[in-house]
Amino acid sequence: AQSVTQLDSHVSVSEGTPVLLRCNYSSSYSPSLFWYVQHPNKGLQLLLKYTSAATLVKGINGFEAEFKKSETSFHLTKPSAHMSDAAEYFCVVSEENQGGKLIFGQGTELSVKP
Amino acid sequence: DAMVIQNPRYQVTQFGKPVTLSCSQTLNHNVMYWYQQKSSQAPKLLFHYYDKDFNNEADTPDNFQSRRPNTSFCFLDIRSPGLGDAAMYLCATSRDRGDSYEQYFGPGTRLTVT
Incomplete structure (x- = not known):
């Protein structure tokens, strides 16, 4: 069965510095992977997705993620953090042969200091 | 803009008093999902509709029911809310099922049970 582990429950960065949110997955096949962002009291918004095309995936708001099969990782990065990036981030894998059922990581809360 | 709409955004109900949450979509997607998200946790899938086909998760309590009268609308009914049902309820759609x-x-609708 697939699973997702987000290695940090909380990350704090200063505005203008790089962001790295780490995610490792477990899957017996080549999965579809997603990053979603959730601002306080809001729904989830898709940042980017990987579906076995290019391994470097560019998303919205300057975020990108690289799929590394050898490391079973799908880390999310952004070169320069903005105050508006403060939110909860979920790494998600789509479950094989389960009709698109999503398996969520535990979430990483990103704080951005002025 | 095509979107997923949930009403109301905030709902207060009394212990044991039935409540209905509403979701509508203008995306014309085949699949509609209901998630429960408790504080500081990842969303938990309750059930989904693939067109008119209802799919319940094995661990979803019987207290939770759903209706999808047409493509655009889906409702979540909580027959007898308990204090433990206080949560954010998220509706989601996808064009089709698959990874x-x-x-x-x-x-989302934030439900408070008093």
Whole structure:
């Protein structure tokens, strides 16, 4: 069965510095992977997705993620953090042969200091 | 803009008093999902509709029911809310089922049980 582990429950960065949110997955096949962002009291918004095309995936708001099969990782990065990036981030894998059922990581809360 | 709409955004109900949450979509997607998200946790799938076909998760309590009268609307009924049902309820849609189809989330309804 697939699973997702987000290695940090909380990350704090200063505005203008790089962001790295780490995610490792477990899957017996080549999965579809997603990053979603959730601002306080809001729904989830898709940042980017990987579906076995290019391994470097560019998303919205300057975020990108690289799929590394050898490391079973799908880390999310952004070169320069903005105050508006403060939110909860979920790494998600789509479950094989389960009709698109999503398996969520535990979430990483990103704080951005002025 | 095509979107997923949830009403109301905030709902207060009394212990044991039935409540209905509403979701509508203008995306014309085949699949609609209901998630429960408790504080500081990842969303938990309750059930989904693939067109008119209802799919319940094995661990979803019988207290939770759903209706999808047409493509655009889906309702979540909680027959006898308990204090433990206080949570954010998220509706999501996807064009089809399958690993590569992303889900589009509504803003959520925060349910308080008094």
